[in-house]
Amino acid sequence: ASARAAEASSIQGKFWEMYDALYQNQSSWSSVSDPLSVFKQYAQQIGVADLNKFETDYKSAEVNDVINADLQAGQKFSITGTPDRKSVV
Numbered sequence: 001a002s003a004r005a006a007e008a009s010s011i012q013g014k015f016w017e018m019y020d021a022l023y024q025n026q027s028s029w030s031s032v033s034d035p036l037s038v039f040k041q042y043a044q045q046i047g048v049a050d051l052n053k054f055e056t057d058y059k060s061a062e063v064n065d066v067i068n069a070d071l072q073a074g075q076k077f078s079i080t081g082t083p084d085r086k087s088v089v
Contacts, residue, residue, distance in 0.1 A: 002029070003067045005039040008057035009048055017046035 002022045009018035021042040022029070029035040036058060043054045057063055073079075 001035050001039070002026075003070075004058045004063055005035075005042070007063040007066050008054050008060075009043060009046070011057050011063075012048050012050065012054065014043070014046050014048050018042060018048075021046055 005022060006015055006018045009015055018039075022039075025038075025042070029038040032038055036055070039058070040051060040055065043051055048054050
């Protein structure tokens, strides 16, 4: 779910802002059964311009395809975790 939120935010140019919000607040959303409402609040806070588009993108096949491609690439290269922002920026 968090990958969907990050990718949906990325479409509107707010990937890193959502990335930061997700990691800083992980304990707030990680135990919620449907975190979309929480992610929409983060999207609003970080300045995602179109919240309806964010929700549509969050649920879209396009975002799902990006995540699946990332997972497959990670498996191909035996990546077992998510790097922190300092190592990718």
